[in-house]
Amino acid sequence: MNLQVFLVLAAALFAAGLYGALSQQSIVMIMMGLELMINAVLVGAVAFWYYAWPQQADGQFLVLLAMVVMAIEMAMGFAATIAIFRARDVDMTDLAADLKG
Amino acid sequence: MAEPAPMWTVLVLPIVLGGLALFAASLNGVLTAVASGRRATLAEWAEPLRASARLLVRQRRTTFRADVVLRRVGIAGIVVAALLASVPTPLGGVAVADLPVGVVWFNAMEILLWALVWLTGWGGNSAFSLVGGYRFLAQALAYELPLMFALTAPPLAADSLRVGAIVQAQQDVWFALWMPLAFLVYLIGIVGVAFWGPLSPPAAADVAGGVTAELSGADRLVFLAGRYLMLAAGAAFAVPLFLGGGQGPLLPAWLWSLLKMAAVLAVLVWLRRFSLVRAERLMSWGWLVLLPVVLLQVLVVGVVVLLRG
Amino acid sequence: MWEVIAFWVLAVLAVASGIAVFRVDSMARATFLLLASFLFVAGEMLVLELHYLGALTVLMMTAEMAIMAVFMIMFMMNPAGLEPMEMVHNKRGALVISVAVFVALTAAALVVPWPERAAPHPSDATHQLGEAIMRDKMLVMMVVGVGLFATMVAATLLATARGRYGEHAAPSRPEPSPHAHAHHHHAGGDR
Amino acid sequence: MGWYVPVMALAALGLALVGATYAIGLLVTVQRRPLVTPPFLAGGLPREHAVSRFHVRWYVVTLLFLAFDMEMVFMYPWAVVVAEVGVEAVVEMFTFLAVLLAGVVYVWREGGLRWT
């Protein structure tokens, strides 16, 4: 149980989240993938704090920030989904690709 | 930091919490009997035991294409959440685990009911139980934040999130006396978490029992027992937080704790005498009345902590 | 000894529930598998004696996943998975990319010489965190506060149908939805 | 780690108690096989499955709750260090709260708290 093993766990969660975000079509499912990737950030931050820099609180503070980012991402994601659903009655990303270059 | 408590507390906690839950159910039965004009005989006090026997004997029931796994997680989860919520609660000085973050742990365990009660409602594949599950979330959005801030006031005054330290900090004056608004908002939150009394629309008769509309037999018994256990766990946690834990003249500490827990629980059970509160009204009261009031209370406590230096 | 066993059990369960999130049909099960993954990660934090962060993760993630479930059920085609359907595109490509990323990250984790534990652990991690928030991280907290305020305003603007100034500013008496008497076979009643 | 051994034991005991209740139920019940029926609809039969896309009306409040809930992330550690840090801790936390309360007032004026 050392830093490397925690980082492998974080990598696994990150990969699972990435797979979800890339493969799913619905906006809400993609957000689930993003949440799982932020979950990996939580694990990484905690591992670095415990094993490398326990004397200052940056590692812990990163966990708080990751949670705040997740909440803001969820709030904005749901608001956008509602707006798109109300305008176009659909929540598929393929059908909402107006901003595509 | 107190060392982890001995293992025998793990066996004592379910007995104490179960006893309190049974006391709450019996008191509710007696109050209903008296309201119906019957005398409060021993048979009325034993009503919960008879009801449990009836539910154990009856056949269980499911609806077709219901998500049985999620419903079972919801039903069994409430009992486990209620027990885990009482981990930091000391009975006369000894708790199962006086965690350094006891208050945050209690808050985390009681918020699990957001998922558990909704799962029970969703798992029934029935319109009334689905409406009941969503009513629980609508209510929770109103009382949860004021409850969280009310839970912040005692640690602020005691300079620690550890429940043992909070009890020590109430040597001279109990927190209920100089932060009454936080105590009141805490009790409202607990009544909401256990969807009891005025906050019982998730399981109210107007939608045929809400989340309990499809529960029968042992499922119904475990769910209703979990609800009483959660009410008892909430009442029990009010004692170390606001009523000075085991402190009191003459009687031993654990007896004082038990008496105070029973008293708070009796008040909460008595609240069933009032009519329901509609979700829309509760939403505006929660955000526009309870939240500013409890924030004001936390500010006052903060200033007092600063003056005390 | 306890720690190592607990770590491995929680790690395997966290990754398993994380992968299962995208394999189940029912949206309710997907959301609460994601919640399970977060709860196992919270367990990992408790293994590392980070009591506050562990309890906080359970507290915040349960509320967020309950709200996530509400939105998942609202917007997904068949929420209970009674009629399983495939809602994915280029599944194979995603799998290849994510496995490649996993291998790369694991290699990096094992090869790079990370600085090992430099100083002893603080007795109360929460106190250390609180101290940091009040002193050198105060500016960050203020920025986060304004960010949260902006989120509230933006989310409300996007989500509400009737703005305060729009033509239907005051919520007029709800006009009847176009229901013919024999209303149950909608023309466009797509499933 | 020592803290959480009794906690895990208690969780296991809780599950064991629930299991015991179901076991007694199976022992004592009159009919072991559960009854499978359509949901209770006051005597009627369902026209469609109840598990459907439930149109929640209070979604604006969920967004508000998500944003305001993040306040609690900072509130608990703040409560532990107020006595040491002193006045600027209280001043800073309550300006933080004031900013968020402004958000609540905005959502209230937008009619987010009323829904039907």
Added chain:
Amino acid sequence: MDLISALRRAAFTRPNLLLVVAPGATGPRLAMERFTREHGWSLADTAADADALVEIGELDEPLTAVAEVLWRQLPRPAVRLSLGDEVGVGEALARLPERLRSWRPTDEPSEEWPEPPMADRAPDRDGLRLDVLRVPLGPVLPYWPAGLRLVVDMQGDVVQFAEVELLGVTGRTRPYWTGETRSAARRLDAAARLLGVAGWTAMSTRCQILRDRLLAGGTGTFVATEVDRLARRVRRSPLLGAMLRGLAPLPGLGDAHERLSNWLAEVARASTADEAGPPVAELLNVLPDVVFGAELSVVRLIVASLDLDIAEITEPSHGGISHG
């Protein structure tokens, strides 16, 4: 084995009853409510929690179909009873615990139920096209008018479309609430049901006790003072005010809170005015409009605040009066 038999004997001392009431059969229903109140039994909210299905009065074809559906939804052991008039209620119920204890599993054919499709979507004024659930409210719901079925289409828990159906109207049904003291008792019964839906069970039981005392020929003055005290408490309760104020204001009748206060004031003054409010048929025509756009809990309160006695409708018109 005696432990299990002891447990089973204890289990059925106070069974829960699920009542299927024909519109005219108010007499036996009141006797049933008095019996359960005095013996500590309770009326089940749902079929899942009911020990016995009690069919009261003469059930016509649709109501019998409802009873049939419910009977197959009751978990076993379960007993089915039917009662004609008030006389037989007492000893029929007294025998119930014994019948439940002596229940033996008969191999009923577990026939399959028709499986419904997935829910369908519909537009909504909120702009989101989401699923609609069709929920028939009544005839068998707690505190619900006998014989009424209000079929509502709900998106979320907001009603988009409502349709009234009448069950058990056979032209031979005679309204029970006729005569002087009975119309006062009718007001108390309506108040008890509205307070029950509002969740104030203590006050609702109080109203039922006074109603039964009035029906049993209680002296007017004693009941009037009690009702006056009760009316004051109901009028002044802040929680009930927040619950009922502003619901379904009808011309000449005021909103739900005023209607409740008027009922109790009428009984307290013991001047049961002859104008007993608008005829039921007219209220039923208005009902779908009034409940349109309301939440399910509000719909329940509105229906309970209208004091509908379906027995007053003589010609059996099954044409649903619908709007939405």
